[in-house]
Amino acid sequence: MRFIMPLINVLAFLLLAPLFEGLLRRLTARVQSRQGPPLVQPYYDLLKLLGKENLNSAGTWPFRLAPLLAFASILVVVAVIPFGFRAGALAGRMDGILVVYLLTLGGVAVLMGALAGRNTFGLIGASREMVTMIMIEPVLAMTIILGAVKLKTLTLVAAMPFASGAGYGVSTVLMLAVYLLALQAFAGRQPFDIAEAEIELLEGPMIEYSGPNLALFKLSAMLKRMFYAWLFVSAFLPFLRTGIYPLDMLLQLAAMAVVFAVIGLVGATNPRLRIDQAVRYYAVLIVWALVAIGLAVKGW
Amino acid sequence: MRLLTPLFLAFLILAAAAVLSAATARARRFSGWLHFALAVEAAAFLVWTGIRAAAGHGMEEAVLVRLGPFVVPFLIDGLAGLFLIVIGVVSAASALYSVRYMEYYAGYSLRGYYFRLPLFVLGMAALVTIDDLSIGFSLAWQIMTIASFLLIRFETRVKAAVRAAGRYLLLMELAWALIVGAGILLGGRAGDSLHEIGLKAAAANPAVLAAALALLLLGFGLKAGVFPLGQLWLPDAHSAAPSPVSALLSGVMLKTGIFGLIRIFFFLAPAAGPGFDPRFWGGLLAAVGTVTLFIGTLQCVKQSDAKRLLAFSSIGQIGYIVLGLGAALFLSASDEPALAGLAAAAILGALFHVLNHAIFKGLLFLTSGSLLYATGTKDLNRLGGLVKWMPVSAVLAAIASLAVAGMPPGSGFASKWTIIASTLLAGQGWVLLVPFGIVALFTSAVTLACYVKFFGLAFTASGAEAAAAKPIREVPGSMLAAKIGLAAICLAQGLLPFLFVRLIAGALGHSVGFAMGWFFESGAWSRAVGASASGLRIESLLGPAAGAAVSPLLVLALLLLALLLGVWLRRSAGSRERAVPTWLCGYQTLNESTRFTDRGMFAALKNLFRWTGGRTSPKE
Amino acid sequence: MTQETLLQTLRAEFGAAVTGPDPAAPRRLLLDVERARLPEIARRLIALGARYQVGVGSDDRARGLGFGLIHLFAFDKSGFTTAIRTSAPAETPEFPSITPDIPVAGWTEREYRDLLGFRFPGHPKPKKLILADDWPDGIYPLRKEVPYNLVPPAAEDVAYQLDEAPPGTTMVPVGPFHSSLHEPAHFAVYVDGETIKGCDYRGFMTHRGIEKLCQTQVSYNEIPFVAERICGICGSVHATAYAQSVEEAAGLAVPRRAEFIRVLMLELERIHSHLLWLGVAGHLIGFDTVFMHAWRVREPVMWLSERITGNRKTYGMVVLGGVRRDISPETAEDIRSVLKKVEAEVLGLKAAILKDSLIHKRTKGVGHMPKAEAERWSLVGPVARARSIDIDARRDHPYAAYNELSFDVPTADSCDVWGTVLVRLLEVFESVKIMRQVLDKMPAGPILAAPQEALPAFRHGLSMVEAPRGESVHYVITGEENRPERWRVRAPTYTNLQGVPRMLLDNQFADFPIIVGSIDPCYSCTDRAVVVERGTGRERVWDRAELTTLSRAGGK
Numbered sequence A: 001m002r003f004i005m006p007l008i009n010v011l012a013f014l015l016l017a018p019l020f021e022g023l024l025r026r027l028t029a030r031v032q033s034r035q036g037p038p039l040v041q042p043y044y045d046l047l048k049l050l051g052k053e054n055l056n057s058a059g060t061w062p063f064r065l066a067p068l069l070a071f072a073s074i075l076v077v078v079a080v081i082p083f084g085f086r087a088g089a090l091a092g093r094m095d096g097i098l099v100v101y102l103l104t105l106g107g108v109a110v111l112m113g114a115l116a117g118r119n120t121f122g123l124i125g126a127s128r129e130m131v132t133m134i135m136i137e138p139v140l141a142m143t144i145i146l147g148a149v150k151l152k153t154l155t156l157v158a159a160m161p162f163a164s165g166a167g168y169g170v171s172t173v174l175m176l177a178v179y180l181l182a183l184q185a186f187a188g189r190q191p192f193d194i195a196e197a198e199i200e201l202l203e204g205p206m207i208e209y210s211g212p213n214l215a216l217f218k219l220s221a222m223l224k225r226m227f228y229a230w231l232f233v234s235a236f237l238p239f240l241r242t243g244i245y246p247l248d249m250l251l252q253l254a255a256m257a258v259v260f261a262v263i264g265l266v267g268a269t270n271p272r273l274r275i276d277q278a279v280r281y282y283a284v285l286i287v288w289a290l291v292a293i294g295l296a297v298k299g300w
Numbered sequence B: 001m002r003l004l005t006p007l008f009l010a011f012l013i014l015a016a017a018a019v020l021s022a023a024t025a026r027a028r029r030f031s032g033w034l035h036f037a038l039a040v041e042a043a044a045f046l047v048w049t050g051i052r053a054a055a056g057h058g059m060e061e062a063v064l065v066r067l068g069p070f071v072v073p074f075l076i077d078g079l080a081g082l083f084l085i086v087i088g089v090v091s092a093a094s095a096l097y098s099v100r101y102m103e104y105y106a107g108y109s110l111r112g113y114y115f116r117l118p119l120f121v122l123g124m125a126a127l128v129t130i131d132d133l134s135i136g137f138s139l140a141w142q143i144m145t146i147a148s149f150l151l152i153r154f155e156t157r158v159k160a161a162v163r164a165a166g167r168y169l170l171l172m173e174l175a176w177a178l179i180v181g182a183g184i185l186l187g188g189r190a191g192d193s194l195h196e197i198g199l200k201a202a203a204a205n206p207a208v209l210a211a212a213l214a215l216l217l218l219g220f221g222l223k224a225g226v227f228p229l230g231q232l233w234l235p236d237a238h239s240a241a242p243s244p245v246s247a248l249l250s251g252v253m254l255k256t257g258i259f260g261l262i263r264i265f266f267f268l269a270p271a272a273g274p275g276f277d278p279r280f281w282g283g284l285l286a287a288v289g290t291v292t293l294f295i296g297t298l299q300c301v302k303q304s305d306a307k308r309l310l311a312f313s314s315i316g317q318i319g320y321i322v323l324g325l326g327a328a329l330f331l332s333a334s335d336e337p338a339l340a341g342l343a344a345a346a347i348l349g350a351l352f353h354v355l356n357h358a359i360f361k362g363l364l365f366l367t368s369g370s371l372l373y374a375t376g377t378k379d380l381n382r383l384g385g386l387v388k389w390m391p392v393s394a395v396l397a398a399i400a401s402l403a404v405a406g407m408p409p410g411s412g413f414a415s416k417w418t419i420i421a422s423t424l425l426a427g428q429g430w431v432l433l434v435p436f437g438i439v440a441l442f443t444s445a446v447t448l449a450c451y452v453k454f455f456g457l458a459f460t461a462s463g464a465e466a467a468a469a470k471p472i473r474e475v476p477g478s479m480l481a482a483k484i485g486l487a488a489i490c491l492a493q494g495l496l497p498f499l500f501v502r503l504i505a506g507a508l509g510h511s512v513g514f515a516m517g518w519f520f521e522s523g524a525w526s527r528a529v530g531a532s533a534s535g536l537r538i539e540s541l542l543g544p545a546a547g548a549a550v551s552p553l554l555v556l557a558l559l560l561l562a563l564l565l566g567v568w569l570r571r572s573a574g575s576r577e578r579a580v581p582t583w584l585c586g587y588q589t590l591n592e593s594t595r596f597t598d599r600g601m602f603a604a605l606k607n608l609f610r611w612t613g614g615r616t617s618p619k620e
Numbered sequence C: 001m002t003q004e005t006l007l008q009t010l011r012a013e014f015g016a017a018v019t020g021p022d023p024a025a026p027r028r029l030l031l032d033v034e035r036a037r038l039p040e041i042a043r044r045l046i047a048l049g050a051r052y053q054v055g056v057g058s059d060d061r062a063r064g065l066g067f068g069l070i071h072l073f074a075f076d077k078s079g080f081t082t083a084i085r086t087s088a089p090a091e092t093p094e095f096p097s098i099t100p101d102i103p104v105a106g107w108t109e110r111e112y113r114d115l116l117g118f119r120f121p122g123h124p125k126p127k128k129l130i131l132a133d134d135w136p137d138g139i140y141p142l143r144k145e146v147p148y149n150l151v152p153p154a155a156e157d158v159a160y161q162l163d164e165a166p167p168g169t170t171m172v173p174v175g176p177f178h179s180s181l182h183e184p185a186h187f188a189v190y191v192d193g194e195t196i197k198g199c200d201y202r203g204f205m206t207h208r209g210i211e212k213l214c215q216t217q218v219s220y221n222e223i224p225f226v227a228e229r230i231c232g233i234c235g236s237v238h239a240t241a242y243a244q245s246v247e248e249a250a251g252l253a254v255p256r257r258a259e260f261i262r263v264l265m266l267e268l269e270r271i272h273s274h275l276l277w278l279g280v281a282g283h284l285i286g287f288d289t290v291f292m293h294a295w296r297v298r299e300p301v302m303w304l305s306e307r308i309t310g311n312r313k314t315y316g317m318v319v320l321g322g323v324r325r326d327i328s329p330e331t332a333e334d335i336r337s338v339l340k341k342v343e344a345e346v347l348g349l350k351a352a353i354l355k356d357s358l359i360h361k362r363t364k365g366v367g368h369m370p371k372a373e374a375e376r377w378s379l380v381g382p383v384a385r386a387r388s389i390d391i392d393a394r395r396d397h398p399y400a401a402y403n404e405l406s407f408d409v410p411t412a413d414s415c416d417v418w419g420t421v422l423v424r425l426l427e428v429f430e431s432v433k434i435m436r437q438v439l440d441k442m443p444a445g446p447i448l449a450a451p452q453e454a455l456p457a458f459r460h461g462l463s464m465v466e467a468p469r470g471e472s473v474h475y476v477i478t479g480e481e482n483r484p485e486r487w488r489v490r491a492p493t494y495t496n497l498q499g500v501p502r503m504l505l506d507n508q509f510a511d512f513p514i515i516v517g518s519i520d521p522c523y524s525c526t527d528r529a530v531v532v533e534r535g536t537g538r539e540r541v542w543d544r545a546e547l548t549t550l551s552r553a554g555g556k
Helices: A006-029 A041-050 A061-080 A098-117 A120-151 A170-187 A211-236 A245-268 A275-297 B003-025 B028-057 B078-105 B111-129 B135-154 B159-185 B194-203 B207-226 B232-239 B243-271 B278-302 B306-332 B337-375 B391-404 B411-425 B433-460 B479-494 B497-509 B517-521 B554-573 B603-608 C001-018 C034-049 C103-115 C210-216 C223-228 C235-250 C256-284 C288-309 C329-355 C356-362 C372-377 C381-385 C417-441 C492-504 C510-517 C544-554
Strands: A054-056 B064-065 B068-074 B527-532 B537-539 B548-550 B577-579 C028-033 C051-059 C067-075 C081-088 C170-174 C186-192 C195-202 C458-468 C470-477 C486-490
Touching: A006 A041, A006 A061, A006 A211, A006 A245, A006 B064, A006 B548, A041 B527, A061 A098, A061 A211, A098 A120, A098 B411, A098 B433, A098 B527, A098 B548, A120 A211, A120 A275, A120 B411, A120 B433, A120 B603, A120 C170, A170 A211, A170 B028, A170 B537, A170 C372, A211 A245, A275 B433, B003 B028, B003 B111, B003 B194, B028 B078, B028 B111, B028 B243, B028 B497, B028 B517, B064 B078, B064 C081, B068 B135, B068 C170, B078 B111, B078 B337, B078 B479, B078 B497, B078 C051, B078 C510, B111 B135, B111 B243, B135 B159, B135 B243, B135 B537, B135 B548, B194 B479, B207 B232, B207 B243, B207 C223, B232 B243, B232 B278, B232 B306, B243 B278, B243 B306, B243 B527, B278 B306, B278 B433, B306 B411, B306 B433, B337 B411, B337 B479, B337 B517, B337 B527, B337 B537, B391 B411, B391 B479, B391 B517, B411 B433, B411 B479, B411 B497, B411 B527, B411 B537, B411 B548, B479 B497, B479 B554, B517 C170, B537 B554, B537 B577, B548 C081, B548 C381, B577 C067, B577 C186, B603 C103, B603 C186, C001 C034, C001 C051, C028 C034, C028 C372, C034 C067, C034 C081, C051 C103, C051 C470, C051 C486, C051 C492, C103 C235, C103 C492, C103 C544, C186 C510, C195 C492, C195 C510, C210 C223, C210 C486, C235 C256, C235 C470, C256 C417, C256 C458, C256 C510, C288 C329, C356 C417, C372 C492, C381 C417, C381 C470, C381 C492, C417 C492, C470 C492
Parallel strands: A054 B577, C028 C081
Antiparallel strands: B064 B068, B527 B537, B537 B548, C051 C067, C067 C081, C170 C186, C186 C195, C458 C470, C470 C486
């Protein structure tokens, strides 16, 4: 069973990520008093993109490799996480730092594609994407480190600290608040969809991509968003655990849908911030997350 | 004892290389090859000596060697062995690279260059094998310093280079004075080995000991380039020197400072007994390391000159090493086995990072040399798109960039992972170690930013053709060969970290007078740190599961599998590729004026961290 | 200041260099000035508190008068305008440039450089403005001998020389196809990192040659419908302004009821335009929910327009001498009920926007341009009023029925984008107020004046109409063949756009869309002048049913 779990993770995430995306779009539409697209629209979008031409303005291997690397890195993350509160065979060989780095690698792939695409707008977008990544990665890392401090282990059980027996303390509540405040940035939604900023940067790093390459990037972004929703559920909602593996998975998915609803609601009711405003916001989040870690080390 | 012979042979060959290749310097390429032939031979002796020493065949105690009027203690133990290996490997690559690279400096005679380069290597090799703080140390230090000073001011017609070299010389002499002064303060006499000085220090007043240690920290810190001392000379000197020399300066010479710090704080000081508080000095080192890595890397992100960027990044990477050393020193004082285990992990990580940094930073400086050689500029604002003309260099640069940025499964990942994981897990040893680890983690994302722009703006993006004076071509085979050699080692370090971790652990087990020696000698370390083909583990000995674990090979395999799935998806609907021009809203095309340059990269981050400083051009 | 005192001042200072005034221009002071002293006189007028509006160049060679150039200056506080006319011989169409003193005259002069072949010694930026990059030299389309449908051969590799980049900057080429621009135009934005250090504008990409067309092909009575098509949003403004200027030139009396109906349509247009802008502004700062809701609130206004005029937009109401449709009592009731609903909804929007701290963050201090600068650049409309420049043509130069209506002119002193948001929001309520007054006060009577045989030729008429984006200026010189000899349209964007590079300076690139958006740019208004379209061959006409099917397919 432990050896099938990574496969279950990958399948569940690959199959459901577009559905969550559809949910997000639908909810946004409702807030905006629109009908919105059908729930399955993201599947159609991906299929359509897969059938289209791959335009290549760079003609170099980094440009072609980038979407693959973005997709691969997030997929590896998905494969190793303890989805449904069960650590699969890979979870013991991987740890939180690796997950943080792999997510960063995915971001790097986006940047590499943007730089290889040579487009001015893409480069500005890449610059913003990198800055966002630098400023938001610590919050992600500290969420996992919080579990690590409590459990004295950095392996991926640290991503489900309470399911592994740690207590729910002041530090957890504080980190939960910080995570929620960073959620839009993790998800790349308003007010923090700054790197894509379609209105001035025309999707920024993605500008030169089309067809299947774009589909891979889009799918990676959906998977990433789903991962962040899962991490929230896994790290902060321990009471969803019944001990029955399939039921736990379903419960987690249901909770993730709620997280997506929050993302959608917040996204639809906020304008986009500028990157200079956003970094100051992130800096404050980092400080609070550090406070949470400090409290956790002190055993709170 | 036996190891002295190959070491002295290496010294002799290096001296011969200096004389012979300088004598033939008129035949530029011939003298280059001659130098390489001798340098690689010397390197082979150095590496062989190093491996033997690291594998436990080193000296058990310092051996006195009479050099003319002086008696100098030599000590080739495990630790010295590790550094000899580094010196050997990087100097060989640098010698090979020099042969064709020095064509770039057509207007300069190579006589001085080929005379000083082997002496520089000799000085460094002597410095890590001589075990005193007086005569021998001074000899080695001066050879190393003066040779490198002259190498830095190789381009005598460039004012900035001459000034940078001058300042370098001044500060290195200051460092020498500080170190030798500290030795005298501790009561050391000519010919005393470090261990003997340590024993004398035990009798000294604790205040004197503290003062001496502070002087030593300053002296070796100056050499290693820790904040704020490194900023005084390192970026200017490293970017002024010819690239193969920069590779040696950054890859190897900085490590002699680290070597000094280890010898002082893990060998000399503990011998001084209770007067030495490892918690205080470890905490100080860890704090200094954290500040260094943070500031150095944030200064790095502001640089547009490829070599300055690499130089500032060296400061940052030294910070990781010092953090690891500090954490190890601090935790080594603990009686708790879990924390002692983490101490072992931290020092393994630090030394592993020494090895990794030497290789990837050497490779990166050689890459910056290739940029200069092929295009005539190292300004990232003017470079771009080189992957088209220099595909091999691009791949090698990508490997090095991923490694330094700590991306799995690159080599920097394994060592940084070890350092960061051991600090994060050591919270109950010292609370501050956790935020130090978090800062290190944050900073590695900034490092990533530095290298995204280094690689991205030099090799992808666009524009180098406009900056280059002549058509851009891939660099010659011998230059590539030097880089490929380093890249191969770099890959091995990333994918098979256990080989290197075991090498280091073995070496530490055979280091004479090492404070944590018993831990490595007895094999107790392997209960704390698991190193096998399946990856690295840090056992926590506390919690329910392993403290931390990572398996680069597995990561690589998983990534490749996922990549294949991606390839399949991309092809699944029979989509084709079509070449199109870059799209810029329909009125303008991609050209010099619409090209986004390095100046604008990460503007928001640069603004947020403006207070960290970092000059973007050498002091005039 | 009255017209008399101004005249005395000018005569005292410039003596014989100033002659006139032309008595046929009652609402303004039409003076002839000596060509060489033009800059001095213009400078003096500005010093006396005038606001530069626009220049009108004309080809009067057929009448033996060479080339003419009229500069218009408004004295808003005193409620009159001054036109200074000068002419140059046919062989040397050269006028001293007034741009060094009055930067906003830059485009006027460049326009006539392109279209009439004038030369302006001393102009700081004598570059193409209107004509396409590949338009051949020596063909000046507004000259009488050039046929309206001339299509010169296209040329490859002719590039417009953009301004030199400030040192250390990269150019971000925004447009013509860019999601923050809803019509084609090109901004070369020079950024250092993400900070804007300069901007060059290359627009006029969709010129339709409306002025030339109307001066050569259509007649007085048809022009209102062409004028209305100058702009897709404030068409009624242009139709009214045109009609008023001809009516003024010809001395045509308009029935009072018609004037009230014109006001009604103008204010209805303002409400829909401001709501449209509010939505677009939301979109430009990445806040699509504001976009969707503003447009939802706007929709009943569009339906109301359709019920009143038969069209959601481009009402076709205005003709010379009046309007085409009357407002029945039932329609009046309809209007009242829609106004009530819209007013309530906009109150809700306003409350939400005033409370949203992130909207404040994205608009306050953004696009800052102090009042003095704004005056120097002659900004108009909400863009000026957001910088506490209290001007509004409806109040300062009343036309139609505005002199009988009471309303406030909201201003703000924040000098930034936020001010324009605030001013526009408040103006919606003023418009509602005005429309209610119109319905109350509208007298009974005819809506169209009796037709007149022939309009007198070579009379000048000026009309200023406060469009949603600011004052629109129409200048007509009547002609002989039942059409204007010269018709000059100056949309508010023509002025405000020239101040945009100054507004952008030192802002972040992310704010580019909203800063450009804050002037509510209307490129089609600005691009009205002469350029000949290249034939695109056949066009397909979609009928309503097809369009409905298309737009609703999949969405039920």
